Amino acid sequence: MKVLITGATGLVGHELIKILLQNGILVNFLTTSRKKIANESNYKGFYWDPTIGEINENAFDQVDVVVHLAGATVAKRWTNSYKQEILDSRVETTRLLYNTLGKINNQVTQIISASAIGIYPDSLTKVYHETDLEVDSSFLGDVVKQWEEEIDEFKKLNILVSKIRIGLVLAKKGGALQEMVKPIKIGVGAPFGSGEHYQSWIHIHDLAAIFYHVIEHKRAGIYNGVSPYPVTNEMLTKAIAKTLDKPLFLPNIPQFVMKLLLGEMHQLLFSSQNVSSRKLLDENFQFKYASLDKALDNLLK
Template identity: 70%
Template sequence: MTVLITGATGLVGQALVNLLLQNGYSVHYLSTSKSKLINQNNYKGFYWNPKLSEIDTNAFDGVDVIIHLAGASVAKKWTNNYKEEIIESRVLSTRLLYQTLHKKANTVKQIISASAIGIYPDDLNYIYHETDNKVDDSFLGNVVEQWEKEVNQFEKLQILVAKVRIGIVLSDEGGALQEMAKPIKLGLGAAFGSGEQYQSWIHIYDLVSIFQFIMNNKLAGIYNGVAPYPVTNAELTKAIAKVLKKPLFLPNIPKFVMKLILGEMHQILFSSQHVSCRKLLDAKFQFKYASLDKALNDLL
């Protein structure tokens, strides 16, 4: 079976490629960087440039499933230009895939796209399920709404569409966990704001396994890519400090301080989304790292 991956050289993409190659899949991937194109027996790179609507259509040869992860990182300062890039990198790349398949005879039966729990409104008490259709009136809420709308277009081509709304990805290769661990390792760790905001997290191994599970079971629809036990920001900070055997004695970091440092992007740290993965559990997906302690002990 051949899978085409976009965003294959990113944090999640690299872990997914490794998992699929280990399990005997052939992987094609699209990259905007010609220097990252490799051509091996079961791992082949193809060039694309969504901004210029350029794509090597050979990438689709013999492909059964597309896993679409491409998108500029939201963990960089949101200048007006960069906000545009965050939206365009998701919308234009999705649109280019759709337009190419619309014109070209192909064997694609399913697309599984990354999405984000940032679509859910900030709420300290509510537990979100995939059926909740309120959209957060923030920049991120708007990004995810536009992104998912583009992905839904593939249904017109009789292609199964699945979307994985991803929470905070915990990895030892980079991303949120490593950033949170840095000040804690220096003895400077502290929760953000009240610390009561819920953070729905997932171990990177479980996340890439969810993509494989959705593919193997030919599932469609929205799935929350989060572990079964979300925690508050204060609990997450304490748990990291405990695993690293570091003290936490500083007061919580006020919102206005992070707003000064990060600008609008500070919302990511203070927004509360308590998200359920019941739909995945009901589909019989098994988490390897369901508890935070187990995930952190593995990664730290």
């Protein structure tokens, strides 16, 4: 089997490639940096520039599955121009893949796209499943909705469509966890707002394993890429502090302070989504880091 990955050099792509190669799967990847193009027997890079619709069609040679992870980070101040980049980097890349597969000979049978739990409305009480259809009225909710609609277009090409709605990714290098660790390490960490909002998190290893599960078993549809045990922001902050053996003595950080510092992007820190991974558990998916304590011990010790 051969898999083509976009966004291969990001957090999730890097971890997924390790799992694929370990299981004897050949990997092609698309990159916007010519310097990152590789040419190994089992790992080949190809250039694309979605902003001008350029793509090396050889990337699709003998590819069975496309994993689409490309997209500009949301963890950067949301100016109007950057909000447009967040949306375009998801919609335009997806459209370019679709248009290319629609005109070339290929053997692609499945596309698996990253998505985000930000599509679910902010709620302190509701537990969200893949079958829930409500969309959050925020900028991020709108982005994810448009992104998923573009992915659904691949059904017209008789390609199996899978979407992984990703939660808060905990990783050793980069990602949200390392940003949360910084203030706690120097003694100025604190929960945000009431601290009661839910954060549905996932260890980077388990997230990559979910993508592999969907590839291996040819699963279509939506999957929530989250641990079975979501926690509140206060619980997460306290667990990080405990793992690092650091005290938390400051009062909670008010929402208006973070809004002043981060602008509209502050929503990322205060939005509450209690998201279920029951669908994966029902398919006998095995989480290696289901509990937060085990995940943090692995990543921070």
